[in-house]
Amino acid sequence: MTTPTATPAHGLHGVMAEYPTAQHLLDAAEKAHAAGFRAMDAYTPFPVEAISEVICDHHKSKVPLICLTGGVMGALAGFALEYWTSAIAYPLNIGGKPYNSWPAFIPVLFECTILFAAFSAAIGMFMLNGLPEPYHPVFNVERFREKASRDGYFLCIEALDQKFDLSDTRAFLLSTGALEVNDVEL
Amino acid sequence: MSVAEFPRLPVPLIDPPVIAPGHSPASVTDKISSVVFGKMPLWFYIAMAIAFGGAMMLLTALTKLVFTGIGIWGNNNPVGWGFDIINFVWWIGIGHAGTLISAILLLLRQEWRTSINRFAEAMTLFAVACALLFPLFHTGRPWLAVYWLLPYPNTMTIWPNFRSPLIWDVFAVSTYGSVSLVFWFIGLVPDLASFRDRTKKLWQKKIYGALAMGWRGSARHWHNYESAYLLLAGLSTPLVLSVHSVVSFDFASGQVPGWHATIFPPYFVAGAVFAGFAMVLTLMIPLRKAFGLEDFITMKHMDNMGKVMLVTGLIVGYGYLVEIFTAWYSGNIYEWYMIRNRIFGPYKFIWMSLILCNILAIQPLWFRKTRKSIAALWIISMFVNFGMWFERFVIIPTSLHRDFLPASWGMYYPTRWDFATFFGTIGLFMALMFLFVRVFPAIAMFEMKGLTPDAKVKEPAHG
Numbered sequence: 001m002t003t004p005t006a007t008p009a010h011g012l013h014g015v016m017a018e019y020p021t022a023q024h025l026l027d028a029a030e031k032a033h034a035a036g037f038r039a040m041d042a043y044t045p046f047p048v049e050a051i052s053e054v055i056c057d058h059h060k061s062k063v064p065l066i067c068l069t070g071g072v073m074g075a076l077a078g079f080a081l082e083y084w085t086s087a088i089a090y091p092l093n094i095g096g097k098p099y100n101s102w103p104a105f106i107p108v109l110f111e112c113t114i115l116f117a118a119f120s121a122a123i124g125m126f127m128l129n130g131l132p133e134p135y136h137p138v139f140n141v142e143r144f145r146e147k148a149s150r151d152g153y154f155l156c157i158e159a160l161d162q163k164f165d166l167s168d169t170r171a172f173l174l175s176t177g178a179l180e181v182n183d184v185e186l
Numbered sequence: 187m188s189v190a191e192f193p194r195l196p197v198p199l200i201d202p203p204v205i206a207p208g209h210s211p212a213s214v215t216d217k218i219s220s221v222v223f224g225k226m227p228l229w230f231y232i233a234m235a236i237a238f239g240g241a242m243m244l245l246t247a248l249t250k251l252v253f254t255g256i257g258i259w260g261n262n263n264p265v266g267w268g269f270d271i272i273n274f275v276w277w278i279g280i281g282h283a284g285t286l287i288s289a290i291l292l293l294l295r296q297e298w299r300t301s302i303n304r305f306a307e308a309m310t311l312f313a314v315a316c317a318l319l320f321p322l323f324h325t326g327r328p329w330l331a332v333y334w335l336l337p338y339p340n341t342m343t344i345w346p347n348f349r350s351p352l353i354w355d356v357f358a359v360s361t362y363g364s365v366s367l368v369f370w371f372i373g374l375v376p377d378l379a380s381f382r383d384r385t386k387k388l389w390q391k392k393i394y395g396a397l398a399m400g401w402r403g404s405a406r407h408w409h410n411y412e413s414a415y416l417l418l419a420g421l422s423t424p425l426v427l428s429v430h431s432v433v434s435f436d437f438a439s440g441q442v443p444g445w446h447a448t449i450f451p452p453y454f455v456a457g458a459v460f461a462g463f464a465m466v467l468t469l470m471i472p473l474r475k476a477f478g479l480e481d482f483i484t485m486k487h488m489d490n491m492g493k494v495m496l497v498t499g500l501i502v503g504y505g506y507l508v509e510i511f512t513a514w515y516s517g518n519i520y521e522w523y524m525i526r527n528r529i530f531g532p533y534k535f536i537w538m539s540l541i542l543c544n545i546l547a548i549q550p551l552w553f554r555k556t557r558k559s560i561a562a563l564w565i566i567s568m569f570v571n572f573g574m575w576f577e578r579f580v581i582i583p584t585s586l587h588r589d590f591l592p593a594s595w596g597m598y599y600p601t602r603w604d605f606a607t608f609f610g611t612i613g614l615f616m617a618l619m620f621l622f623v624r625v626f627p628a629i630a631m632f633e634m635k636g637l638t639p640d641a642k643v644k645e646p647a648h649g
Contacts, residue, residue: 021640022640022641022642022643023643023644026643026644029405041404041405041406042404042405043402043403043404043405044403044405044408045211045215045376045380045403045632045635046211046376046632046633046635046636046641047408047411047412047632047636048405048408048641048643049412050643051405051408051643052405052406052408052409052412054405055405055406055409056405056406056409061409061410061412061413062410063410063413063414063417064413064417067414067417067421071421081337082348085337085345085346085348086345086347086348086349089343089345090343090344090345092347094347094349097349101348101349104348104349105348105349107351107354107357107358107428107432107435108348108353108354108357110424110428111354111357111358111361111425111428111432112357112361114361114365114421114424114425114428115361115364115365117417117421118364118365118368118369118417118418118421118422118425119364119368121414121417121418121421122368122371122372122414122418124414125372125410125411125413125414126399128410129404129406129407129410129411131399131400131401131407132399132400133399133400134400135400136400136402138402139402145383146383148383148402148403149215149376149379149380149382149383149384149403150211150212150215150216150380150383150384151210151211151212151215151635151640
């Protein structure tokens with residue numbers, strides 16, 4: 001992960017290379033990582049864990065933490081609702097049971113935990129990924145539109161990378177065994 | 187290197203593969219998309235018309251109910267829970283196979299689940315939708331049900347009783363429906379993106395594009411996606427076990443003979459999985475044939491589903507035995523009478539049908555030969571669909587119609603409106619399934635691509 005240093009003068013999002021297989025893409029991503037590129041992304045039609053590891057620089061996903069927070073909040077909210085309604089807002093004597101009949105509150109507390117945790121994981125995942133995103137420059141590459149969601153394997157080195165240089169990066173990608181290299185217009 | 191280069195094996199493989207050899211990510215995408223982008227055969231429209239007719243019958247039955255009141259149904263004292271609860275429990279149970287396949291089998295790394303999980307999840311959603319109609323309309327005034335079912339600040343300042351299993355049920359089923367929907371949608375996103383890129387028509391591009399939310403298969407996205415997907419599977423696993431347990435609490439925490447039993451939660455969960463797998467087989471066998479999906483839904487899947495059905499069926503059979511044993515061993519005259527009434531009483535034919543469908547009919551599944559026969563599996567699955575419905579009938583009206591006081595005994599007979607509502611939900615369910623197969627990928631494409639030989643990569647040494 002790098003921070004943008006300057007606005008690219010050439011008006012490109014980056015340079016994108018296409019590879020014949022997931023294995024070629026993984027090898028190329030490793031070479032690019034070793035060459036010091038960080039602002040890059042790989043595109044595959046199905047998840048390939050090894051590629052994600054390289055691209056994300058072995059950082060762990062934040063989704064589990066968001067999910068845990070959601071779950072804890074769900075548990076607290078569920079119990080608070082039950083306690084407040086049964087013991088404070090509307091105390092009723094039901095079969096002589098205490099107002100705070102916590103063992104009977106477990107099923108609803110459990111369901112609230114799951115509900116909040118699941119929605120946090122889902123919404124958290126979309127937010128971390130910046131989705132929904134109506135426009136993204138990579139779709140300007142015709143090969144990408146045709147193949148990315150079918151059987152295409154792409155690596156895009158972004159212009160924001162500190163080491164990015166249009167002709168050098170193109171040459172670098174060609175040297176990694178790319179089928180073809182395209183400029184990605186903004 | 188393609189699989190076709192290898193010489194054919196001299197003997198047939200003992201274990202059929204989960205995806206037929208020779209498939210690549212491209213061929214998987216094309217084959218599964220062709221179901222949606224190709225022309226639908228004539229039978230599809232005929233079947234859809236019949237199912238839609240059923241859904242319209244449901245609409246008629248529910249309209250009549252709202253205008254007249256629930257007196258048009260057969261339930262009355264002493265049987266206050268009739269078809270409405272039988273069908274509710276039956277439908278919820280059917281949904282359970284979807285979550286089991288998508289969540290539990292994912293955690294257990296059962297690769298064969300991949301080609302059936304999407305379809306089974308859709309089945310879950312539609313089954314839960316059908317199930318929810320019953321308690322909702324049993325209230326008679328469904329537009330007021332929100333006040334009675336949900337904790338809602340109202341001018342009367344009253345709140346639901348959280349010590350009651352009925353409110354647990356509201357939370358369990360609504361959580362189950364919502365989480366299943368999220369799980370299903372997240373699984374669909376990459377495939378919707380694939381459809382967005384495949385379709386030639388602009389309006390379809392717009393709809394699939396909006397639903398895909400700009401998914402582009404980025405490695406950074408997959409990283410979070412895989413994490414979220416696994417977490418949802420982990421959360422759905424205890425959830426699905428809790429849902430039918432909570433449904434069984436509706437009965438188990440009552441004191442009616444035949445309901446008040448600790449065996450209920452595990453016995454209900456096993457029954458739910460049993461019913462669900464039967465429904466998956468019932469729908470999957472014709473679908474696979476009709477759309478030529480034999481490469482993805484192989485004999486391995488049929489074999490495994492047969493095995494799961496046998497195991498859960500045996501657990502259910504054990505539940506029946508334990509119920510009888512406990513009633514006898516308890517020395518409680520009401521419990522023991524209830525069992526004898528089930529077996530020899532006025533509803534004995536339902537009990538006998540139950541034993542026939544749920545215990546006897548599944549025994550051929552012990553043999554590999556049966557599990558290799560598509561026709562046999564389909565027939566057995568139909569037996570189980572009926573059998574599980576009989577089970578709900580045996581548990582609900584046969585327990586209620588003769589309880590402690592002989593003076594309050596009675597009989598329960600469903601009316602034609604009960605049947606119209608029940609068959610109507612089957613029509614609605616089938617119509618939704620047909621629509622689903624028509625517009626969405628019925629098999630998870632991106633997960634199937636992950637099973638092809640092209641997807642295998644060598645892990646980097648330092649990883």
